[in-house]
Amino acid sequence: MAVTIRDVARQARVSVSTVSRALSAPGLVKEATRQRVLEVVRGLGYEPNRAARSLITGRTGNLGIVVPDLENPFYPAVLRGVQSRAHEAGCAVFFCDSRVAAEDALVRTMAAQVDGVVLCASLLDDDQVAELADTTPMVLLNRTLPGVSSVLMDSASGMAQVVEHLAELGHTDRVYLGGPEQSWSHRRRLVGLADRARRLGPFEPTFDGGVEGARQALSTGATAIIAYNDLMALGVLSHLSTRGIRVPEDISVTGFDNILYAAMCHPPLTTVAMPTEEAGRVAVDLLVDRLAGGPAECRELPTRLVPRASTGKAPMFS
Amino acid sequence: MAVTIRDVARQARVSVSTVSRALSAPGLVKEATRQRVLEVVRGLGYEPNRAARSLITGRTGNLGIVVPDLENPFYPAVLRGVQSRAHEAGCAVFFCDSRVAAEDALVRTMAAQVDGVVLCASLLDDDQVAELADTTPMVLLNRTLPGVSSVLMDSASGMAQVVEHLAELGHTDRVYLGGPEQSWSHRRRLVGLADRARRLGPFEPTFDGGVEGARQALSTGATAIIAYNDLMALGVLSHLSTRGIRVPEDISVTGFDNILYAAMCHPPLTTVAMPTEEAGRVAVDLLVDRLAGGPAECRELPTRLVPRASTGKAPMFS
DNA sequence: TTGAAAGCGCTAACAA
DNA sequence: TTGTTAGCGCTTTCAA
Numbered sequence: 001m002a003v004t005i006r007d008v009a010r011q012a013r014v015s016v017s018t019v020s021r022a023l024s025a026p027g028l029v030k031e032a033t034r035q036r037v038l039e040v041v042r043g044l045g046y047e048p049n050r051a052a053r054s055l056i057t058g059r060t061g062n063l064g065i066v067v068p069d070l071e072n073p074f075y076p077a078v079l080r081g082v083q084s085r086a087h088e089a090g091c092a093v094f095f096c097d098s099r100v101a102a103e104d105a106l107v108r109t110m111a112a113q114v115d116g117v118v119l120c121a122s123l124l125d126d127d128q129v130a131e132l133a134d135t136t137p138m139v140l141l142n143r144t145l146p147g148v149s150s151v152l153m154d155s156a157s158g159m160a161q162v163v164e165h166l167a168e169l170g171h172t173d174r175v176y177l178g179g180p181e182q183s184w185s186h187r188r189r190l191v192g193l194a195d196r197a198r199r200l201g202p203f204e205p206t207f208d209g210g211v212e213g214a215r216q217a218l219s220t221g222a223t224a225i226i227a228y229n230d231l232m233a234l235g236v237l238s239h240l241s242t243r244g245i246r247v248p249e250d251i252s253v254t255g256f257d258n259i260l261y262a263a264m265c266h267p268p269l270t271t272v273a274m275p276t277e278e279a280g281r282v283a284v285d286l287l288v289d290r291l292a293g294g295p296a297e298c299r300e301l302p303t304r305l306v307p308r309a310s311t312g313k314a315p316m317f318s
Numbered sequence: 319m320a321v322t323i324r325d326v327a328r329q330a331r332v333s334v335s336t337v338s339r340a341l342s343a344p345g346l347v348k349e350a351t352r353q354r355v356l357e358v359v360r361g362l363g364y365e366p367n368r369a370a371r372s373l374i375t376g377r378t379g380n381l382g383i384v385v386p387d388l389e390n391p392f393y394p395a396v397l398r399g400v401q402s403r404a405h406e407a408g409c410a411v412f413f414c415d416s417r418v419a420a421e422d423a424l425v426r427t428m429a430a431q432v433d434g435v436v437l438c439a440s441l442l443d444d445d446q447v448a449e450l451a452d453t454t455p456m457v458l459l460n461r462t463l464p465g466v467s468s469v470l471m472d473s474a475s476g477m478a479q480v481v482e483h484l485a486e487l488g489h490t491d492r493v494y495l496g497g498p499e500q501s502w503s504h505r506r507r508l509v510g511l512a513d514r515a516r517r518l519g520p521f522e523p524t525f526d527g528g529v530e531g532a533r534q535a536l537s538t539g540a541t542a543i544i545a546y547n548d549l550m551a552l553g554v555l556s557h558l559s560t561r562g563i564r565v566p567e568d569i570s571v572t573g574f575d576n577i578l579y580a581a582m583c584h585p586p587l588t589t590v591a592m593p594t595e596e597a598g599r600v601a602v603d604l605l606v607d608r609l610a611g612g613p614a615e616c617r618e619l620p621t622r623l624v625p626r627a628s629t630g631k632a633p634m635f636s
Numbered sequence: 637t638t639g640a641a642a643g644c645g646c647t648a649a650c651a652a
Numbered sequence: 653t654t655g656t657t658a659g660c661g662c663t664t665t666c667a668a
Contacts, residue, residue, distance in 0.1 A: 004645060004646085006645080015654065016645090017648080017656080020647060020648085024647080028653075050430055051368075051372040052369075052644070055370050055662085056645090056646055056648080057648095057660090070394040073391065079388060083413070083414065087418050092414075093412065093414070095397075095401070096411070100401055100402050234579075235582075264583065265579075265582065323662065333638065333639045334661090338662070338664085346638095366662075367660085370663090373661080373662070374643080374661090374664080376644085
């Protein structure tokens, strides 16, 4: 059996409560006693039993995060932010990809063993989210709901920058390949788009979705394709390349998110940089605040256009 | 306060022990009683408190996984496998990226709240791993240690296939850009290489590492560059492209792992397919077996060459 | 087949 | 500043 608080107490010649206090409320113990206890703790390699602790405090010291698709490098980046900040706050992180099971089921399962959860780009409807938020402290990422904390990335502004950039290059015939219609990010992008492009879709926000989108976009005769995200844009580039269409000479392409591969592909992708890691960190901050009894809070993080080689002047003919 | 086992007992007019048994040892309760209890459980929405349960059973029902770099799409894929299998087994998954803190510290922290951990491509030395494995049931991924379960991907064979492929294309002057020297995968790849290529490195197993590797490789005059992994190969492609060197006409390039982007880049990358998701699932199987008292086990999964457009005939001149 | 009761290891009143 | 004690919610002997 592992070493318990009683072993420490015995060897340090104090009561168990003193040991407990020395560990979790240092101010309430005489410094000398505390040192002695800590020494014994180290000597014995004592680790408080988390189950016992959380049984009484009702806190687990754990956070959960649910992401829609880990294969999209956007989410590992968020996860990194969450993880590093959680680590600083002394929390461990539970993780779930919502392709494994329904989002609400996952959150409910998690709720049993975490103090709060970060829910990324949820596709649940408002009522469902509200119900979950009622059960568990929650922070939404790229999604809003009154009374629930959220971290937003300014998709509207990002998309507006994209359209402006294309307009400056002389593109008048633009087409937008839309993402999931329930998605908050998609809807915000539409706001930024302000009807300055034709709309196609919805498409899966993946490479394959982009391939399909490109196919449809080609028949419109547009000179610029605006993809919902980078993964789709990569699919677009791939399809155009197999069709022998040059980018950006014949058609310009833009993505969204600035995932790592946006800079590595050919041609490098004009896209919108999202503050992913920071969003992860902020989400944890908000969650921790909330757990400490603070109010629900919304934080919007800025985005910015990253012009690269996949966009160029519109072709002169048409 | 949440509903407890006593509430259920009271309403079902049985003792708490009967409720407990109805839930975790159905055989020990009369069917009729059991049905009645289950009904009340559903009616009240009762969920057993995990902390209380694990306090007494010593089990948490959680698994942990430590990966070296979530930015490498290889690991999200493994994670997916781990997660889906764990979900089937009724376990939740803790996750850690070892860039947040030292591997052994992470494992130790995790050990406190999981029943076992999957340690991926650890760079710790044998003694350290052995010590950890002594504390917590553990499964190693792409790493071996006597007495510890592990899931291996056959890197040696994969690399042998790469070399053979290049040889068939007429490349006699090949260079290998090595990964981390402590890495088991790297060493296995060397075995498969069998000195049939010059060795450079070590390099960071990242895009930037690949850029640096390409720089050094160019001065050797080799006609084929074998990268430790796809991420590096992507860096190689990028550097060659900025230098105006054509792939595969001037130089052939290969990667390793078959990450998603290997198929999306330009030209598509010849690489070695790794059974990532399956490895994740198998790792969980092994861990679960171990927890049930089974013996340590080693499982090696096959790899296979995926020829694409980044490799071609060696140039005739030299 | 069921119930009573003793803890699992810890924290948090309450007393001293 | 420290110690005593009563549980947190559950499982598991042991008896009935």
